[in-house]
Amino acid sequence: xxxxxxxxxxxxxxxxxxxxxxxxxxxxxxxxxxxxxxxxxxxxxxxxxxxxxxxxxxxxxxxxxxxxxxxxxxxxxxxxxxxxxxxxxxxxxxxxxxxxxxxxxxxxxxxxxxxxxxxxxxxxxxxxxxxxxxxxxxxxxxxxxxxxxxxxxxxxxxxxxxxxxxxxxxxxxxxxxxxxxxxxxxxxxxxxxxxxxxxxxxxxxxxxxxxx
Amino acid sequence: xxxxxxxxxxxxxxxxxxxxxxxxxxxxxxxxxxxxxxxxxxxxxxxxxxxxxxxxxxxxxxxxxxxxxxxxxxxxxxxxxxxxxxxxxxxxxxxxxxxxxxxxxxxxxxxxxxxxxxxxxxxxxxxxxxxxxxxxxxxxxxxxxxxxxxxxxxxxxxxxxxxxxxxxxxxxxxxxxxxxxxxxxxxxxxxxxxxxxxxxxxxxxxxxxxxx
DNA sequence: TAGATTGTTAATCGATTAACAATC
DNA sequence: TAGATTGTTAATCGATTAACAATC
Numbered sequence: 001x002x003x004x005x006x007x008x009x010x011x012x013x014x015x016x017x018x019x020x021x022x023x024x025x026x027x028x029x030x031x032x033x034x035x036x037x038x039x040x041x042x043x044x045x046x047x048x049x050x051x052x053x054x055x056x057x058x059x060x061x062x063x064x065x066x067x068x069x070x071x072x073x074x075x076x077x078x079x080x081x082x083x084x085x086x087x088x089x090x091x092x093x094x095x096x097x098x099x100x101x102x103x104x105x106x107x108x109x110x111x112x113x114x115x116x117x118x119x120x121x122x123x124x125x126x127x128x129x130x131x132x133x134x135x136x137x138x139x140x141x142x143x144x145x146x147x148x149x150x151x152x153x154x155x156x157x158x159x160x161x162x163x164x165x166x167x168x169x170x171x172x173x174x175x176x177x178x179x180x181x182x183x184x185x186x187x188x189x190x191x192x193x194x195x196x197x198x199x200x201x202x203x204x205x206x207x208x209x210x211x212x
Numbered sequence: 213x214x215x216x217x218x219x220x221x222x223x224x225x226x227x228x229x230x231x232x233x234x235x236x237x238x239x240x241x242x243x244x245x246x247x248x249x250x251x252x253x254x255x256x257x258x259x260x261x262x263x264x265x266x267x268x269x270x271x272x273x274x275x276x277x278x279x280x281x282x283x284x285x286x287x288x289x290x291x292x293x294x295x296x297x298x299x300x301x302x303x304x305x306x307x308x309x310x311x312x313x314x315x316x317x318x319x320x321x322x323x324x325x326x327x328x329x330x331x332x333x334x335x336x337x338x339x340x341x342x343x344x345x346x347x348x349x350x351x352x353x354x355x356x357x358x359x360x361x362x363x364x365x366x367x368x369x370x371x372x373x374x375x376x377x378x379x380x381x382x383x384x385x386x387x388x389x390x391x392x393x394x395x396x397x398x399x400x401x402x403x404x405x406x407x408x409x410x411x412x413x414x415x416x417x418x419x420x421x422x423x424x
Numbered sequence: 425t426a427g428a429t430t431g432t433t434a435a436t437c438g439a440t441t442a443a444c445a446a447t448c
Numbered sequence: 449t450a451g452a453t454t455g456t457t458a459a460t461c462g463a464t465t466a467a468c469a470a471t472c
Contacts, residue, residue, distance in 0.1 A: 060452075196401055204290060
């Protein structure tokens with residue numbers, strides 16, 4: 001019966017979470033949708049609408065309790081649970097992800113790093129040993145893996161993604177520059193860096209034209 | 213007089229570009245909006261609407277010439293021009309970007325790499341020397357810099373972004389986990405990896421609840 | 425020419441903003 | 449209590465889809 005919450009709303013939740021975290025760090029105890037809207041440069045209406053998709057977290061005449069709202073959004077985003085991540089592709093990008101200490105604070109724990117390059121075998125990144133791709137199946141069978149980050153060239157990504165799904169992994173964080181075709185029960189989040197760069201490029205050209 | 217083209221449309225253009233590139237590689241000469249819509253899992257109507265924001269690239273009764281459309285979208289995205297990029301922050305992420313050979317094919321050329329860590333000084337990544345942050349001002353004065361990628365911790369990102377703008381850089385590809393407050397003439401494209409990961413986490417939790 | 429498919433207008437759907445009654 | 453601010457309904461705006469005349 002719950003009405004589906006649009007991805008547009010979901011996309012904004014981490015940003016709310018970030019701003020509330022900053023307010024919390026600054027010792028701010030409560031905030032109104034109006035004040036938050038000024039800081040975030042969105043409408044107060046949108047903030048209230050977005051939040052009320054998940055429940056009434058505020059109080060009339062008072063606003064929102066920062067700590068409470070922060071925690072609630074954290075729960076909505078699943079940050080109260082631990083997510084074990086393996087990274088497949090231990091090149092620079094994979095290692096960059098493995099080094100993001102902040103992920104760990106939010107419950108995202110890197111438990112494994114895999115690559116095909118024998119030269120990397122046994123090397124450690126932040127204490128995490130790089131294993132060979134052949135060992136991945138055993139690894140997944142013996143430990144809980146919630147998310148697989150794909151940080152390898154796109155030529156290998158499709159086959160590895162399917163293998164991961166076969167092995168029971170049902171969430172993929174895909175950095176490879178292709179669209180994965182996977183069963184419906186698998187959740188895929190794409191990070192297409194070159195798409196992002198092209199968007200930037202478009203906006204540069206546009207701005208240049210406008211200024212003439 | 214040109215009506216503003218929405219960012220929703222812009223966000224889809226690189227994806228069209230990618231699919232057309234694949235068709236081109238496969239030797240496909242022409243394609244109808246209908247067939248493309250099946251491959252891309254969008255509506256044919258949306259494809260035609262999107263493209264017609266920029267002009268009529270097709271031909272009634274024929275469809276679209278793949279090579280022509282590919283090139284036209286490339287021009288729309290500014291890929292016919294060279295963009296010189298410096299990367300500020302030569303950690304794993306910065307080095308990962310520097311190593312993306314594919315960017316170069318699209319006209320994005322990494323011309324400089326900067327860091328504050330003296331241990332990295334003089335090291336080279338794909339032939340590009342890592343320089344110290346202090347040298348950045350001189351570098352920007354003496355060479356054309358179109359885009360600066362910020363791949364450093366968020367604590368330093370805001371100050372560096374402002375410095376870059378002072379030095380005349382007007383496009384920022386921001387990987388730091390904060391919203392930059394910069395003058396209107398500066399174009400900013402954000403890549404917030406942790407936001408992306410939280411979105412994935414939300415969708416994992418949602419799918420888990422649905423399956424109960 | 426007949427068939428195919430675009431470009432474009434109109435209809436629908438969904439998301440954002442405005443307004444305000446409820447209530448702390 | 450009076451003032452403030454939410455939660456929520458209604459109005460608006462914009463984006464997507466459908467339909468079809470134009471035309472290759």
